[in-house]
Amino acid sequence: MTHTSFTELKNSVDRVIHALEGRLTQGISPASLTLAYLDWLIHLAHSPGKMSELAENMLRKHQAYQVWSARAAVDPQTAPLIEPRAQDRRFNDPAWAKFPFNAIAQGFLLHEQWWHYATTGIPGVSKHHENVVHFAARQWLDMLSPTNFMSTNPKVINRALETGGNSLYQGMQNLLEDLQAYTLGAPPDCSEYCVGRNLAATEGQVVYKNNLIELIQYSPKTQDVYADPILIVPAWIMKYYILDLSEHNSMVRYLVEQGHTVFMISWHNPDAEDRDLAIKDYINRGVRDALKAITAIVPNRKVHAAGYCLGGTLLATTAAAMARDEDDRLGSMSLFTAQTDFTEAGELMLFIDESQLSYMEDMMWDRGYLDTSQMAGAFTLLRSYDLLWSRIVSEYLLGECPAMSDLMAWNSDSTRMPYKMHTQYLRKMFLNNDLASGRFIVDDRPISLRDIRVPIFCVATETDHVAPWRSVYKLHSLVLTDLTFVLTSGGHNAGIVSEPGHPRRSYRMALNRAEDKYIAPDEWLNRFNKQDGSWWEPWSNWLSERSGPRVEPPAMGNPEAGYAPICPAPGQYVFEK
Known part of the structure; x- marks a missing residue:
């Protein structure tokens, strides 16, 4: 075996390993995440001033929260300690304004604020790595939001009481149907919409x-x-x-x-x-x-x-x-x-760096194309509340059956992108x-x-x-x-x-x-x-x-x-x- 062919064999082994990993990580490079985390952690460990500010911030916020909680327990008109961001719709339901759920929501928002402060503004951390760490922290917080759990979501509790538990039963049915469809690889039911009949039906x-x-x-x-x-x-x-x-x-x-x-x-x-x-x-x-x-x-x-x-x-x-x-x-x-x-291509740039692109190229090399399912992880994370957690709450905890729309039917009609074109696009357009x-x-x-x-x-x-x-x-x-x-x-x-x-x-x-x-x-x-x-x-x-x-x-x-x-x-x- 020549030296060139032996080198190609070793490269092929690496690509196969990365391709198999990519199927488990939804196309997200573990190396890229690790580099970002270590950059943040090392610079934070070398910033005692920042760490003391974080400790002081946590202590001060918790003291204010305890005083506020005691007041909110006896006075329903107590103004919120922390206002959610304008685009945050998780706590819009009036049930979240009543004790103890207002205290649960405010406690979560307090920790969310603190983690924002902890993952940004660390001297020496590259902007890209800071964005990745902040984004990863936000994903964990989105997952741990009290809206996602039956015992801490008043809307779920009220719906269960109003329906005599039928909403939870229907939610379990929805979950089992989705698990069955996922196991069998069945696409979403789009029978109401048909290409050539009521979609893509303009004459030509x-x-x-x-x-x-x-x-x-x-x-x-x-x-x-x-x-x-x-x-x-x-x-x-x-x-x-x-x-x-x-x-x-x-x-x-x-x-x-x-x-x-x-x-x-x-x-x-x-x-x-x-x-x-x-x-x-x-x-x-x-x-x-x-x-x-x-x-x-x-x-x-x-x-x-x-x-x-x-x-x-x-x-x-x-x-x-x-x-x-x-x-x-x-x-x-x-x-x-x-x-x-x-x-400044937005949060998609979180998934565009040398490590991530090399990883994605190996995934595409394995099949010769990038499948939509391989891109789904990144797009879902970008809008985790809209595309994941809100859907889990509405369908599995509230027992609501999602109504199909023409746009949803189109969105499920996936395509692929060829290896060479997509590699050129990501490297020449995005990265360079x-x-x-x-x-x-x-x-x-x-x-x-x-x-x-x-x-x-x-x-x-x-x-x-x-x-x-x-x-x-x-x-x-x-x-x-x-x-x-x-x-x-x-x-x-x-x-x-x-x-x-x-x-x-x-x-x-x-x-x-x-x-x-x-x-x-x-x-x-x-x-x-x-x-x-x-x-x-x-x-x-x-x-x-x-x-x-x-x-x-x-x-x-x-x-x-x-x-x-x-x-x-x-x-x-x-x-x-």
Whole structure:
């Protein structure tokens, strides 16, 4: 055996071990967590001043808590000692205001505050490790919250008394059904929602197909249409039809009804054979091939491209390469919750460092792709209260049966990401920030977002955990063109699926011209007021102003140019499991 082959064998052994570990840890690197913990612990041990402050803080808070508890036991009107954070909904129920449950809640909030102080502000600890330790402490506290236990949650106790224990019985039934489904590997029951029937049901035709995409052209719903077509580039991390959900909240249907000709990319769900698909393939066989088909079907017109999440990042990358090469087929670019600068990419950065990426690469090497189940651990931890603990309380302790929705059905329709592409994306985009820094290579040459000259419509959402709005806002510093920025209510998905008529929706919107001075994000937030309603309406108007005159709808496909209709929408790739 040669030295090279022996080295490859040893590397393969390491990768297999890491891949097996990753299945147990949900893709989280034990080494990364250990390094963060040791960094915090060693610097804390060498900070006697900080430790004395922590001891004094604990003593003072406990003394105040004991006095408050004694007063609260005899006076129900006693004001809380500690107010929960604005986004903390765990103790909103009025039952938590009564003794002894108010004392239980206040005691927990006291310890939560103390641990925040203990895990932050330690001199010498790297910011990344501090964030990891603080995040890990928060996960333990979320798990130990009194809301999660029957004996300390007054809402659970009251419900059990009101139902004669039936809520607990129903909760046990829910738990057993979930355990059975998990053991058998059964997907959630989404029979109420069916792709092609009441999901992804907007009429259209697949007019182009390769080994990575199907391109859907949607049928017109108006007698005349705007001359310029729209191309939507969705993220490949999930199925495209989040933008074509039910009839009432389908973005595609809304645009078609406004008179736009809409094309949509539907991505192939990669498997082990696609392990070597790279970002360049998603650019060339994805966006570029789609643009080539559209310009053959609707010739001599500009294309207004819109990208969602990873699809937006890919679109911005492609648009920069097109601008560099003086390719002027784009008329505008719209980006939805899409990051282009990853220096402040939110809590996802907790899982992005050299140790974590090496670990994840070994997990993907094992199968040739990253499965959604391997990403589930990180995303669940980011929103542990919403995605885990609140569900445990409502379904297993309160006995509530969750109602399925179209968005939940879509969310359970998982996809995979190929080894090479995802490795490049995490290293070049997230870890090295090559796109924002002008180092990202397309066709053997670097690209710069500053070359983009088409107008941009950029949407961010207020409570986004995946693409925080201040991170999305950084696009202002990267481009030299007119940029309309919208900040809408909601999160990463629900904020985008925000159809007109949706209750309690609002947004802020402002235009920053190429010659205008930069406005910091917090100043922008204070300067522009909220408007009630859906951002879809101003976006549709923005597109209409740039989409040319109304003309007869184009034919479905162009057989003479090699783009004959292949099959009805939603195509075949959307059904791949």
